[in-house]
Amino acid sequence: MKERAYDIVIVGSGAGGGTVAQELSPLCRDGLRIAVLEKGPKLRDAEFTGKEFEMARVLYEEGGGFLTTEATMTLAFGSAYGGSTAVYTGTSLLPPARVLRNWNVPGLTLEEVERRAQKFKTQNNVHLIEDDLINENNRLFVAGCRRLGWQVGQFPVSVKGCRGSSLCNLGCPNQAKQGTDRVQLPQAERNGVEVVTRCEVLRLEEKKLFVRVAAKPDGAKGEPSPWEPGEYSISAKMVVVSGGAVNSPALLLRSGFGGSLPRLGHGFTAHPALIVVAEHDRPITNFVGHPKSFYLDQFAESDRFVLETCMYFPFITAKSLAGFGDAHSSFMRAYPRLQMILVLACDHVEERNRVTIDDAGRPVVHYHFTTDVRRALVRGAVASARIFFAAGARRVHLPMVDPSTVEANETVRLERIAEEAPFLLGKVTVSAAHLQGGCAMGRTSADSVTDPFGRVHGFPWLRVADASLFPNSVEINPYLTIMSLADRVAEKIREEVRTL
Amino acid sequence: MPVSDRPSHPTSPPALAAFRPLVRGIACTIVPEAVSLDEKAWADFERLTDAALGDRPPALQRRLQLFLRAIDWLPLLRFGRRFHSLQPAQRARFLAGLENHVVQLIRSGFWGLRTLVLLGYYGRPEAAAAIGYHADPRGWEAQR
Numbered sequence: 001m002k003e004r005a006y007d008i009v010i011v012g013s014g015a016g017g018g019t020v021a022q023e024l025s026p027l028c029r030d031g032l033r034i035a036v037l038e039k040g041p042k043l044r045d046a047e048f049t050g051k052e053f054e055m056a057r058v059l060y061e062e063g064g065g066f067l068t069t070e071a072t073m074t075l076a077f078g079s080a081y082g083g084s085t086a087v088y089t090g091t092s093l094l095p096p097a098r099v100l101r102n103w104n105v106p107g108l109t110l111e112e113v114e115r116r117a118q119k120f121k122t123q124n125n126v127h128l129i130e131d132d133l134i135n136e137n138n139r140l141f142v143a144g145c146r147r148l149g150w151q152v153g154q155f156p157v158s159v160k161g162c163r164g165s166s167l168c169n170l171g172c173p174n175q176a177k178q179g180t181d182r183v184q185l186p187q188a189e190r191n192g193v194e195v196v197t198r199c200e201v202l203r204l205e206e207k208k209l210f211v212r213v214a215a216k217p218d219g220a221k222g223e224p225s226p227w228e229p230g231e232y233s234i235s236a237k238m239v240v241v242s243g244g245a246v247n248s249p250a251l252l253l254r255s256g257f258g259g260s261l262p263r264l265g266h267g268f269t270a271h272p273a274l275i276v277v278a279e280h281d282r283p284i285t286n287f288v289g290h291p292k293s294f295y296l297d298q299f300a301e302s303d304r305f306v307l308e309t310c311m312y313f314p315f316i317t318a319k320s321l322a323g324f325g326d327a328h329s330s331f332m333r334a335y336p337r338l339q340m341i342l343v344l345a346c347d348h349v350e351e352r353n354r355v356t357i358d359d360a361g362r363p364v365v366h367y368h369f370t371t372d373v374r375r376a377l378v379r380g381a382v383a384s385a386r387i388f389f390a391a392g393a394r395r396v397h398l399p400m401v402d403p404s405t406v407e408a409n410e411t412v413r414l415e416r417i418a419e420e421a422p423f424l425l426g427k428v429t430v431s432a433a434h435l436q437g438g439c440a441m442g443r444t445s446a447d448s449v450t451d452p453f454g455r456v457h458g459f460p461w462l463r464v465a466d467a468s469l470f471p472n473s474v475e476i477n478p479y480l481t482i483m484s485l486a487d488r489v490a491e492k493i494r495e496e497v498r499t500l
Numbered sequence: 501m502p503v504s505d506r507p508s509h510p511t512s513p514p515a516l517a518a519f520r521p522l523v524r525g526i527a528c529t530i531v532p533e534a535v536s537l538d539e540k541a542w543a544d545f546e547r548l549t550d551a552a553l554g555d556r557p558p559a560l561q562r563r564l565q566l567f568l569r570a571i572d573w574l575p576l577l578r579f580g581r582r583f584h585s586l587q588p589a590q591r592a593r594f595l596a597g598l599e600n601h602v603v604q605l606i607r608s609g610f611w612g613l614r615t616l617v618l619l620g621y622y623g624r625p626e627a628a629a630a631i632g633y634h635a636d637p638r639g640w641e642a643q644r
Contacts, residue, residue: 050637053548053623063555065615071608133640164639173637287635288643313635314628318618323599324530325592332622336632362557402600426607427599429615 001210002232006033008497009209009236011201011251013038014083015482016466017242018180019120021188021195023490027497028192035234036188037199037211039247041222042081042181048173052313055170058221059087064431066246068367072425073272075365076433077244080171080222081197082181084244084433084479089168089292090157090177091308091477092117092126094484098301103471105441105452108488116484124158124178126480133164135289140280140339141309142294144391152294155308155477164289166311198225201243203361204255207461209234237500238493240454240463241439242486245270246355246363248468249438252449252456254361260458261449265355267440268365269473270432271344272373275312275320276381278388278396283336286311292342296383300346300475304372305380307387310342320429322399331397339388343380344434345373346475355438369430374423377430382418399428434478439468441485454489461500465489514550515561519568523549523617525584526571529591530614531621533630545620552619564616567609571598 008024010017013036021036028034041058049055057063064076078084094117100110120126145152158178165173175182189195198214215229216222241248249265258264296307312320314335321328331338347353352368378400385396389408396406400423406413442448445457454469456462465486467478474481516523524542528534537545553561575583575594586594598610621627636642 048637050635051625052628053552053619057551057555063552065556067560070604071612072604162639163637163641165637166635166639167637174639283632285643287633288639314622314631314633315619318622319615324595324614326532328530329532332631424600424604424607426604426611429611 002228002230004232004234006035006234006236008032008034008238008240008493009234010034010036010240010242011209012083012242012244012247012466013081013180013185013195014078014242014244014466015085015180015479016486017240018082018085018184018188019483019486020240020242020465020490020493021193022184023487024493025188025191025193027494032497034192035194035196036185037201037209038081038083038195038197039200040078040080040197041216041220042195042197043171043222045175047221048171050165050167050170050173052170052315059171066365068365070367070425072369073270073367073430073432075246075270075435076431077246077435080181081195082179082185085179086171086181087169088179088479089290090159090179091155091292092121092124092158092480093155093476095474095476095481099472099475105471106443107452108441112488113481113484116487117480119487120480120483121156124183125160126156126158128154128156129159129162129290129293133162133289134293135164135286136284137286137291137311137339138289138293138309140284140391141341141387144387145296147390148386150296151298152296154294155292157290157292159290162290166287166289166291168291170313194226196225196227197223199227201251204239204251204462207236207239209236209239238461238463238497240465240489240493242464242466244466245435245438245468246365248464248466249355250357250361250363252439253355253357257456257459261445261456263440263445263447264449265438266351267349267437267471268353268355268367269347269349269436269470270367271434271473272347272369272377272430272432273342273344274377274381274399274428274430275310275317276341276343276384276396276398277317277321277331278339278385278393279331279334280337280339280392281394284339286336286338286340297476299379299383303379304346304376305383306344306346306476307380307384308342308344310340312340320399321397322404322428327403327405339391339393341384341387343377343384345376345380346473347373349437349472369425375421378421378423379418382414385414400424434474436467436470436474436478437472439464440471441469442471453492454485455492463489463493515553515565516546516549519565520546522568522572522583525591526595526613527617527621529588529595530617534621541624541626544624548623549616549620552616563609564612567613
């Protein structure tokens, strides 16, 4: 086994790890050695082709189809240089004040999160997309909501020179999206941080990591790892775990920290989501333009759902439509006339929902759908149908009902669907990309895994900086909040690193 | 088909190798247009499904194989014939029964199989183009 030594090792390169890397990188000038270990590959610009299966397989863990143990939901999270910021749409919102109040993390205020976020809004070019670059899929959402008297919001997004490929979730082929792969990691590397790709952390011991560097398979995309393939033992004065809400708790669990941290892996939330599709009489611009420009959150408190514009690729669309045969095919053949909305349920911490590990130490995610979550998804889908019809759609596909097609004149049926809230788990395609919790911040090990600065209780050399810190659902797209918290964690590390 | 750098299990035969005719029959029920696929298109379909399944944990592959055996034989109880001998309408009724089954595990099993078939069919660029999907990295510029 080869050996390496660093002052600080960061595990993961997404919104959390990439941010910490940049914020600590000035320490390199003082002689500190810092490394980022990333399990996924770093792709060359020309390798972002926008092809659905090819890119999903390279950029996501398990191709974006990581299944929960109950096999009722898939989880999509990135595994590449830049983590999930390589595959997000760049949406950059901050949580409502009630979320921070409910989190009740000592000393953490919305004002502080906003202040820290401002830096990243500037660095990552967060802004509202210009009106003339917004496609009809998005415009129809706005038109439908306005006709219903509902207030839409426009997503600030982190893009620069967006050409409207609509391929954000497959990695921007134009390098326009400003994730940590384009901003924070390159800056960190310029300042002296080493980023080691294809490097999986197997386990941690006190101030030590055991990792495996994979060889680049023949013909595969991406650069080879800067390190020779093989197993390494790395000593580090400080370790920052930023592997995301699935992999961070799993790493700590397989490293044996569960015994002294009873809340490790608990508190997992995900914003379970489903895609609702409508057909218009005429083709609309849908697979060109930024896919996610608007949202509707006025029902987040009352009915626990948020709606977002979206447009997905053929396979994801096919998977999201329930049923099969001619009815399914007829919606697929209407692709150029399709409008889509993503319904996200604002789930809350539920004792059964947690991350554990299997016998081999691999992450296992348990997710039980509460009645509230099922109802939120159904009501969100019905609200989407109303928006579609208000925007002029001919028919809507609601995956949770049979028959799944709802015509424009079936308003009474829609009311009934909303009240009865039918939902056959295992039949309806539900996926989640906002994975949160598992290493929650709090006061003591009885209620949390870390303190308010990401310091793991009882292990001052070990920090967490990613969405796993969230004590409960953030209720909006999480990236900017993750970066703010990572900034907070990094600031404390800068204060303390000399004393370790 | 491009090679991925995700770990697969190249030393073992594809998990679906022994089920090709059955999977094709299921695929033609799920996506009726699949009946017109030629051998090259089926080969593309199978390359995609083999690759996707090869990336998944071995236990999941074994569960899918078990589920396929059940689909092959269970129609005997209801229709007196195995799946491949059923008429198209009978196949559709049988699969709809799995999709809406009272047991969630069976619904999930069918969902997984259906997802794999949809990947094999719509994951092919030809199928995407046939439904009018023409996303282009050049975005707006390519549309004008």
